[in-house]
Amino acid sequence: MPQLTKSAELFEKAKKFIPGGVNSPVRAFKSVGGTPVYMAKGSGAYLTDVDGNTYLDYVGSWGPFILGSMHPRITAALEYTLKNIGTSFGTPIEMEIEIAELLCKIVPSLEMVRMVNSGTEATMSAVRLARGYTGRDKIIKFEGCYHGHGDSFLIKAGSGALTLGAPDSPGVTKGTAMDTLNATYNDIDSVKLLVNENKGQIAAIIIEPVAGNTGVIPAKPGFLAALRELCDQEGIVLIFDEVMCGFRVALGGAQSLYGVTPDLTTMGKIIGGGLPVGAFGGKREIMERVAPLGDVYQAGTLSGNPLALTAGLETLKILIDENPYPELERKAVILEAGFSDNLKKLGLNYVQNRVGSMSCLFFTETPVVDYTTAVTADTKKHGKYFHSMLDQGIYLAPSQFEAMFISFMHTDEDLEKTIKANYNALVASGK
Numbered sequence: 001m002p003q004l005t006k007s008a009e010l011f012e013k014a015k016k017f018i019p020g021g022v023n024s025p026v027r028a029f030k031s032v033g034g035t036p037v038y039m040a041k042g043s044g045a046y047l048t049d050v051d052g053n054t055y056l057d058y059v060g061s062w063g064p065f066i067l068g069s070m071h072p073r074i075t076a077a078l079e080y081t082l083k084n085i086g087t088s089f090g091t092p093i094e095m096e097i098e099i100a101e102l103l104c105k106i107v108p109s110l111e112m113v114r115m116v117n118s119g120t121e122a123t124m125s126a127v128r129l130a131r132g133y134t135g136r137d138k139i140i141k142f143e144g145c146y147h148g149h150g151d152s153f154l155i156k157a158g159s160g161a162l163t164l165g166a167p168d169s170p171g172v173t174k175g176t177a178m179d180t181l182n183a184t185y186n187d188i189d190s191v192k193l194l195v196n197e198n199k200g201q202i203a204a205i206i207i208e209p210v211a212g213n214t215g216v217i218p219a220k221p222g223f224l225a226a227l228r229e230l231c232d233q234e235g236i237v238l239i240f241d242e243v244m245c246g247f248r249v250a251l252g253g254a255q256s257l258y259g260v261t262p263d264l265t266t267m268g269k270i271i272g273g274g275l276p277v278g279a280f281g282g283k284r285e286i287m288e289r290v291a292p293l294g295d296v297y298q299a300g301t302l303s304g305n306p307l308a309l310t311a312g313l314e315t316l317k318i319l320i321d322e323n324p325y326p327e328l329e330r331k332a333v334i335l336e337a338g339f340s341d342n343l344k345k346l347g348l349n350y351v352q353n354r355v356g357s358m359s360c361l362f363f364t365e366t367p368v369v370d371y372t373t374a375v376t377a378d379t380k381k382h383g384k385y386f387h388s389m390l391d392q393g394i395y396l397a398p399s400q401f402e403a404m405f406i407s408f409m410h411t412d413e414d415l416e417k418t419i420k421a422n423y424n425a426l427v428a429s430g431k
C-alpha cells in the first residue's frame with residue numbers, strides 16, 4: 001500500500017489557499033473519498049507521486065497523453081521552441097498556418113480553424129458563432145455530455161417540463177437556462193420533440209459524438225446521421241464537440257470513424273499535447289463570420305502561442321507518422337477482454353463501454369446508453385474499486401463517470417499487471 005504522507009500534507013496546505021485545494025473539482029477525489037495524489041513526475045505511461053510511489057497512468061492528463069507523458073519528440077520540439085523562438089508574441093506566426101492547414105487536412109469537416117486556449121473556450125465560441133450565423137438564441141445539448149464550464153452548458157434538464165432547463169450552478173442566470181434545452185443521448189425522438197416545440201429558434205445542436213464525460217457512451221448506429229438530417233431540415237448548426245474523442249478514437253475523430261460530417265467541430269486535449277490548447281472550426285461559410293473577417297467576436301491574448309502550438313503540432317505529426325490507432329485498438333481489446341474474464345470468474349455482469357482507446361467499466365448491469373442508465377452505477381463500489389487499484393499502483397480517474405485512456409506507451413506487460421489488479425479490485429469492491 002503506497003504511503004501518501006506528503007500528498008496529505010500538501011492537500012491540507014492547498015486547501016488554505018485554493019478553493020477545495022484544487023484547480024479543477026474532480027481532482028479533489030470527492031467522489032471516491034481519500035486524499036488526492038500529488039504527482040511529481042510523468043514519464044511515458046508512468047507517474048511518480050511526491051511520496052515516491054509510482055503508478056501506471058490511465059488518466060493521461062484527462063486525455064491529451066495518447067502518446068504518453070514526455071514523449072521524446074514532443075519534449076525536443078518544445079526545447080527547440082523555447083531556445084530558438086520564444087513563448088509568445090501576440091503577433092501572427094507561421095506555425096499557426098501550419099497547424100490550421102494540418103487540421104483541415106486531417107479532420108474531414110474542417111475548412112477553416114481558429115485556435116484558442118482550452119476546450120471550454122472552443123465550445124463557448126462555437127455556440128456564439130452558431131447563434132450569430134443563424135440569428136437564433138437556443139441550443140440543444142444532451143444530458144450527461146460535458147462541454148466545459150461555459151454558462152450555456154451548465155444547465156440540467158428541468159424536472160417535469162421537458163423544455164425548461166434549470167441552472168446547474170449558482171451564478172448561471174435563468175435567462176441563460178432558458179436558452180439551453182436538454183435532450184436524451186441516443187434518443188432522436190427526444191431531439192425532434194424539442195426542435196418541434198421550438199420551431200425556428202434552435203441555433204445549434206452540440207454533442208459529444210462519443211460521450212466521454214459520463215463514463216464512455218458510444219452513439220448508437222444511425223443516431224448521429226439522424227441528427228445531421230434533422231439539422232439540415234431545420235437549418236440548425238450541428239456541432240461535434242470532439243475535445244476528448246478527436247484524434248483519440250481515430251486520427252480524424254469520431255466524425256471520420258462514423259462518417260457523419262458536422263458543421264462545426266470543437267477540439268482540445270490531444271491537439272495541445274499536454275499544453276493548454278483548444279480550437280474550433282468547420283464550414284467556410286460559417287467560419288467566415290468570425291472576427292475580424294466577420295462580425296462574431298472572438299479573441300485571445302495567448303491564442304496560437306508558439307509553445308502550445310509546438311506541442312500540438314508535434315503530437316499531430318507523430319500521430320500521422322506512426323499511426324498508433326491499430327496498436328491502441330489491439331491494446332484496448334486486451335484490456336477489455338481481461339476485464340471481461342475477471343468479471344465472468346467473479347460472476348459479475350458489470351457493463352464495459354469502449355470506443356478505441358477510451359473505455360469505462362460501469363458498476364451496473366444495466367446497459368449504459370445515456371445519462372439515466374449511467375447513473376444506475378454503484379458509485380460506492382466504484383470508490384472501493386478505485387482505491388484498490390490505486391493501492392496496486394494503477395492510477396484511474398477518481399470518478400465512476402470518467403473515461404479510462406490507454407496510451408501508445410502502455411506495454412503488454414503493463415496491461416497484464418492492470419488486468420491482475422482489476423481482479424483484486426473487483427473482489428475488494430464487492431465487500
Ligand SMILES: *Cc1c(COP(=O)(O)O)cnc(C)c1O
Nearest residue numbers: 118119120146147148241243244
Ligand atoms: C474536457 C472537455 C471540454 C473542456 O475542455 P477544457 O480544456 O477542460 O476547458 C469540453 N468538451 C469535452 C467533450 C471535454 O471532454
